[in-house]
Amino acid sequence: MLLLNASGCLDALTAADTARSLDAFVTKTVTPEPREGSAPVRIAETEFGMLNAIGLANLGRDRFVAETLPEIARVVGRPVWVSVGGFCVQDYVETCEQLARDDVACIELNLSCPNVDEAPESASEIVAACREVAATPLYAKLSPHAWDIGETVRAIEAAGADGISLVNTLRGVALDARLRPTLARVTGGYSGPALKPVALAAVYAARRVTGLPIVGMGGVQTGRDALEMIACGATHVALGTVLFADPDAPTRVRTELSDEATRAGFATPASAYGAALESVAKMAN
Amino acid sequence: MSRSARERRSVVAVEPVGPYALVRVERGRIDPGTPGQFFMLEAPGRVLPRPMSLCLAPRGELAFLLDPVGPGTQALAELEPGDAINVFGPLGNGFRLDVPRPLLVGGGVGIAPLPYLSEALEHPPAILGFRSAHHAEAAALLPNAEVVIDPVFVTEVLPAGRDVLACGPEPMLEAVRALAPEAQLAWEAPMACGYGACYGCVVEIDGELKRLCVEGPVLCSS
Numbered sequence: 001m002l003l004l005n006a007s008g009c010l011d012a013l014t015a016a017d018t019a020r021s022l023d024a025f026v027t028k029t030v031t032p033e034p035r036e037g038s039a040p041v042r043i044a045e046t047e048f049g050m051l052n053a054i055g056l057a058n059l060g061r062d063r064f065v066a067e068t069l070p071e072i073a074r075v076v077g078r079p080v081w082v083s084v085g086g087f088c089v090q091d092y093v094e095t096c097e098q099l100a101r102d103d104v105a106c107i108e109l110n111l112s113c114p115n116v117d118e119a120p121e122s123a124s125e126i127v128a129a130c131r132e133v134a135a136t137p138l139y140a141k142l143s144p145h146a147w148d149i150g151e152t153v154r155a156i157e158a159a160g161a162d163g164i165s166l167v168n169t170l171r172g173v174a175l176d177a178r179l180r181p182t183l184a185r186v187t188g189g190y191s192g193p194a195l196k197p198v199a200l201a202a203v204y205a206a207r208r209v210t211g212l213p214i215v216g217m218g219g220v221q222t223g224r225d226a227l228e229m230i231a232c233g234a235t236h237v238a239l240g241t242v243l244f245a246d247p248d249a250p251t252r253v254r255t256e257l258s259d260e261a262t263r264a265g266f267a268t269p270a271s272a273y274g275a276a277l278e279s280v281a282k283m284a285n
Numbered sequence: 286m287s288r289s290a291r292e293r294r295s296v297v298a299v300e301p302v303g304p305y306a307l308v309r310v311e312r313g314r315i316d317p318g319t320p321g322q323f324f325m326l327e328a329p330g331r332v333l334p335r336p337m338s339l340c341l342a343p344r345g346e347l348a349f350l351l352d353p354v355g356p357g358t359q360a361l362a363e364l365e366p367g368d369a370i371n372v373f374g375p376l377g378n379g380f381r382l383d384v385p386r387p388l389l390v391g392g393g394v395g396i397a398p399l400p401y402l403s404e405a406l407e408h409p410p411a412i413l414g415f416r417s418a419h420h421a422e423a424a425a426l427l428p429n430a431e432v433v434i435d436p437v438f439v440t441e442v443l444p445a446g447r448d449v450l451a452c453g454p455e456p457m458l459e460a461v462r463a464l465a466p467e468a469q470l471a472w473e474a475p476m477a478c479g480y481g482a483c484y485g486c487v488v489e490i491d492g493e494l495k496r497l498c499v500e501g502p503v504l505c506s507s
Contacts, residue, residue, distance in 0.1 A: 014481025014499055028484075036494055043477050043485035045333045045357070050477060054484045057494075192332045244478035245327070245334050247373070248291060 001230065001270055003250055006217045006240030007083035007108060007141070008054065012072045018243065021250040025076045026238065027069075029085040029110045032095060034060035044174040044182040049192025049219070050241060051172050053185040056085050056116055061095050069103060079105030083141070085113060089121045089129045096134040107136050112143035112168035114189045124155035131160035139215065141165035144198045150209040163213040165238070166202045170195060192241040195219040200232045207233025207277060221249075223256025227264065231275040289480070290315055291325075291373035296364045297346055303422030305394055306362035307340065309348045310372060317342040318375025319382070320402035321452075321471050321503040324349070325479040327371040328357035334373065335361065336476045338398035338452070338502070340426065347372065350423065352394040376479045377502050380469050382406060384448035389427070390439050390461055390468075392453025393420065398471055400427040402450060414439040414457065440464055471503045 002023040011028065012019035019025045037057025044051045059068060073080050082104050086092040092109060099107055109130060111123040127140050140156045142149065144167035153164055169189025174182040199218025206214055216234025219241070220226050226237040242249045257269045266272040297309040308326070317339055325334040326349065335357045341348040353362035364370065380398075382405055389411035391399045396413055403411060411430040414437070415421040424432045433442055440460045443449075451461045452471035461468055472490075474497045477483040481499040488497055490504060 008484075010482045011484075018482075037484065037487070040487050040489065040494075041475055042487060043475050043483065045331060045475075045477075048332065050332055052477070052483065052485060057484050057487075241332065241477075244483050245325075245332065246291070246371070247478075247480060247482075 002215075002236040003226075003254060004081065004215060004217075004236060004238040005243060005250075006238045007110065008052075009240040009243045012076045013068075015247055016075045018247045018250065019076045020078060021248075022078065024079040024081055024105060025072065026081040026108060027064075027072065027083050028058055029056045029083040029113065030058050030061050030064045030095065031056055031085045031087075032061055032091045034058065034063070039184040041182055041184050042188075044188065046172070046174050046190070046194075048194035049190055050244075051174050051183060051188030051190055052169070053183045053188035055185065056113060061098055065098050065101075069101075073103040081106040081108050081139075083108045083110050085110040085116070086126075087117065089126050092126050093129045093133055096130045096136070096138075100134065100136060104136055106139060106163075107134060108139045108141050108165055110141050110168070112141055112145075114143070114169055114171040114187065122155070123152060124159040127156050127161050128159035137162040139163040139165050139213075141168055142202070143168050144170055144195070144202050144218070149202050149205045153206045153210050153212075157210050157212055161212065163215065163235075164206055164210065165215040165217065166206055166234075167195070167199045167218045170198060191218070193219045193221055196225060196228075200228055203229060203234050204232040204276060207274065220253070223253050223258070223260045226253055226257050227260045227269060227272055228276075230269055231272050233274050233277060235273075288316060289374050289376055291371055293369050294347075294372045296366055296368045296370065298366050299362060299364050302350065302426065303419050305350055305352050305420075305423055306358075307348055307350050307426075308337075308361055308364060309343070309346050310370070312342070312345050312347050315347065315372060316375060317347060317401075319379035320405050321379030321398050321450075321469075322375035322377050323479070323502060324372055324374030324376065325476075326361060328360045329364070329368070329370065330360055331357045333357070333477050334371070334479070336376075336479050336498070338471065339375065339401050340397045341400050341404075350394060350397040350426070373479065377498050378500070380450050380471070380503050381505075384450070384469075386447050388412065388444070388447035388449050389430075390443065390449055390451035390453070392439060392457040394423075395453030395457070395471075395473070396423055396426070398452050403427040403429070412439045412442055414453070467505070469503055469505050472497055472501050
């Protein structure tokens with residue numbers, strides 16, 4: 001089991017210690033052109049989570065590959081996963097070509113940012129096109145909005161993905177005291193504790209249809225949350241919003257995870273893998 | 286540069302200062318940092334901590350002035366002595382202190398970093414603006430302060446030829462900047478993390494987006 005950060009929730013260059021406390025570091029999403037991102041206000045706390053509308057602010061892939069990536073690899077000293085975003089299939093393909101480098105351990109295709117317009121092609125078309133050019137392991141990060149996530153996961157596996165990342169944020173709106181949208185972009189990605197049951201359902205549904213590795217994320221704040229992801233079939237677990245409140249979360253969650261596994265009657269966290277699906281299967285028999 | 290740390294600290298007291306609350310926590314080994322730097326304070330029951338600049342650093346303590354207007358600041362204002370919260374800091378860039386003729390300018394709860402700054406600069410003159418006499422009770426936190434109350438604005442009594450160090454609402458900072466282009470200004474924005482992770486706290490300054498937590502919160506406008 002690898003403990004990762006969710007893309008967008010950590011900058012290794014301003015928080016190297018936190019990045020080094022993970023098993024692998026996932027970059028913010030890189031797009032073909034530089035993006036300044038959304039106008040402020042970009043974040044809003046809600047009762048049980050938060051909204052963000054950062055808008056994939058990044059320097060663009062040329063500067064990312066030339067400047068940011070080597071610096072991240074040097075500072076982190078851990079495998080680096082690069083999150084790739086785009087607005088059409090060609091965007092993804094060309095960035096994947098540029099990322100055929102020793103310092104990229106994995107490419108996570110961000111197919112689900114709620115804060116930018118989606119590419120017109122389907123997730124599986126993008127994965128298939130990237131697979132043709134990329135020898136690097138390819139993960140597809142999906143939205144929790146899909147009604148039948150199993151169907152999407154099957155198509156993505158057939159297109160040649162090496163793994164699935166579940167889930168991105170849910171689209172949401174927050175209003176201020178005078179009932180105006182808090183975020184300048186009006187809608188944002190909803191994350192935090194409220195997202196956990198949604199993420200567990202998505203991981204569970206995906207695990208029922210695929211043997212591919214799954215990175216489970218969404219509302220993981222504690223070792224118990226991480227253990228629940230594993231029980232629903234996550235191979236790896238990523239931390240998102242919790243990193244904003246607690247830069248020491250990776251170390252804490254790892255410690256809690258072992259204790260929580262014991263408490264739930266499992267020798268190790270890994271032995272709880274798929275436990276939720278097995279218990280359902282047993283009941284069915 | 287001061288090294289930031291995240292540690293659990295006991296609340297010593299929460300004192301009313303006019304409509305505001307002064308939250309005093311045990312300092313332990315936490316570095317108070319330079320004036321204008323800030324700390325992320327855990328707001329009990331909330332998902333995100335709240336950024337607060339250090340107001341005062343009495344012996345063995347860190348003190349933060351806040352206006353309990355939202356759920357996070359209200360949770361902080363309702364802390365009881367002995368409660369413990371996570372304190373993470375100091376963060377960001379504070380004021381440059383190498384100024385020959387300092388003048389502190391503050392508005393409302395934006396005066397928060399000025400008492401600690403005043404101490405560091407050996408109590409230079411200050412001009413503080415408030416919306417009411419009740420709010421103006423907070424002026425007692427720093428000596429040598431001239432107080433103006435709405436409808437009088439700080440910019441109406443701002444002398445020329447001083448090195449201005451200011452913190453307050455955005456319109457006040459913009460007005461101060463128009464009169465004193467070299468001023469050091471402490472800005473504010475909603476923040477999720479405080480350490481450069483979320484990219485949430487950008488503000489547009491001179492057409493450029495700045496991440497306040499790592500490039501600010503104190504920015505020199507020229």
